[in-house]
Amino acid sequence: MYILLALIAACALGIALHFLLPHRALRGVAVTPAIATAAAAALYTLLQWSGIAESSVWLWVISIGGALVLAALATIAISAVRTRRDAEQKQALGI
Template sequence: MQILLGLIIGAVIGIAAHFSLPHRHLRGAFLAPLAGAAAAGVVWTAATWMGLGVDSPILWLVAVIAPAATAFALVPLVTRARLARDHADRARLGV
């Protein structure tokens, strides 16, 4: 049940990434929160399997760093890919 803490933290960090990075109209609203929640869930699960508890600051640190790194790395990649594909489509159509 405590994994919900990690999932919520990851989703909130993903929301922050979505709204702080440019070109948000080119990607879905759920991409960054979902990526952040997934990263936090994986890291939280791995850390608890290694024996870390909720009282460990390392668990909280990785639960914040992993979704931030994932969301802030994935969102620009997806945005650049979308911009490149749109540019290629416009060039192909002659617009």
């Protein structure tokens, strides 16, 4: 049940991350929180399976912090791809 706390924290911080990163207009509002939540679930599960106890601070730091880092990197990559494709389309259309 503690995984829900990690998922809620990752989702809430993912929402904040969405507003902190540039190019918000190029992606959906749920993309960054969804990536953060999925990454937190995967990291938390992997750490639990590896034997790290729920009482360990490292479980929480790695699952939530790692999820935010992964979400930030993925969001920046998505925005960069979208910016590049938009520029290519504008050049192709002669805009």
